Amino acid sequence: MLSDPDSIDIPKSYETVSLTDVNVSHYPIGAPEATPVVVVTLNRPGKNNAFTLEMMHAFExxxxxxxVDERVKVVVLTGAGKMFCAGADLERGFSGLEKERNKDHRDSGGRLTLAIHRCRKPTIAALQGSAVGLGMTMTLPAAIRIGCQKSKYGFVFPRRGLTMESSSSFFLPRLIGFSNALYLLTTGGTFPPNSPHFGTLFQETYPEPEQVVSRALELAKEIAESVSPMASYLSRELIWRNPGTAEETHLVDSAVLYHMFSARDSMEGVKAFFEKRQPKFKATLENDAPPSFPWWSEIDFGRKPKASKPKL
Structure with a gap:
């Protein structure tokens, strides 16, 4: 049984939230309150944005x-400096890992990735520079990935004596097919984003890093202005939470679609179309979700709590 989550305090401005190794800004930067597009930036440029436990905590x-902040519609994820992310910080190594039973361990990269995956707001990953290892797997739950043609990307785990992490064995073959995924994980090589080995992992690529980020922001703004957040989220969940057969899928999406026909975002979308104007979508999961939502069984993937040390 899942326990009740702690309440979340929503800040007036995300630019005032204190985080380590991660920066959050509005778009446009400096707006006094949260904007429809929020930019999350890996912020260790001196270390090529190598992943830290502090980053995991910041993302969670x-x-x-x-x-849960209805002011925010789209998230753009990018990196500071020349590289998007060099993967795990190998200089720190794994010495900081807590001693625990093998089956109780929860991969820190996986915790970061699931924070993105379970967020109802879509993430656009703007990989303005090269990325390997965890730098790649953290982008797999993003709805869109944009790469730089001058950069190299790869899943280099076998070249470091490691296996896949961050739930990437779930995401990667579903995004690019088993054949491409097996090639990338067997060779551990790095390739430009338009390499055939990546399939369509990068939906768009651009010659310059600045173009990558600019396009991501442009696309995020368009989505924020034109797309129903709830319809977009439910559509993505219908893909990721697919029950597995055509018949079962038919039952699930029929129930969701039937509800959406008479939902207020649908009526607003049709009205805006005929009136030739931008829609003003206001539906939320809390107030307007289909009765069948969620149609999957929630999984408690947390660790068992430990007793705190007694105070002497």
Whole structure:
């Protein structure tokens, strides 16, 4: 049985939220309150944005806020400096891992990735520079990935004596097919984003890093202005939470669609179309979700709590 989650305090401005190794800004930057597009930036440029436990905690904190903040419609994820993310910080190694039973361990990259995956707001990953390992797997739950043609990307785990992490064995083959995924994980090589080995992992690529980020922001703005957040989220969940057969899927999407026909976002979308104007979508999961939502069984993937050390 899942326990009740702690309440989340939504900040007036995300630019005032204190985080380590991660920066959050509005678009446009400096807006006094949260904007429809929020930019999350990996912020260790001196270390090529190599992943830290502080980043994991920052993502779990900020994505939980973005998930329930109705002011925010789209998240753009990018990196500071020349590289998007060099993967795990190998200089720190794994010495900081807590001693625990093998089956109780929860991969820190996986916790970051699931924070993105479970957020109802879509993420556009703007990989303005090269990325390997965890730098790649953290982008897999994003709805859109945009790469730089001058950069190299790869799943280099076998070249470091490691296996896949961050739930990437779930995401990667579903995004690019088993054949491409097996090639990337067997060779551990790095390739430009338009390499055939990536399939359509990168939906768009651009020559310059600035173009990557600019396009991501442009696309995020368009989505925020034109797309129903609830319809978009439910559509993505119908893909990821697919029951597995055509018949079962028919039952699930029929129930969701039937509800959406008479939902207020549908009526607003049709009205805006005929009136030739931008829609003003206001439906929320809390107030307007289909009765069948969620149609999957929630999984408690947390660790068992431990007793705190007694105070002497």
């Amino acid at each position: 904190k900020i994505y939980a806020m973005l998930d």
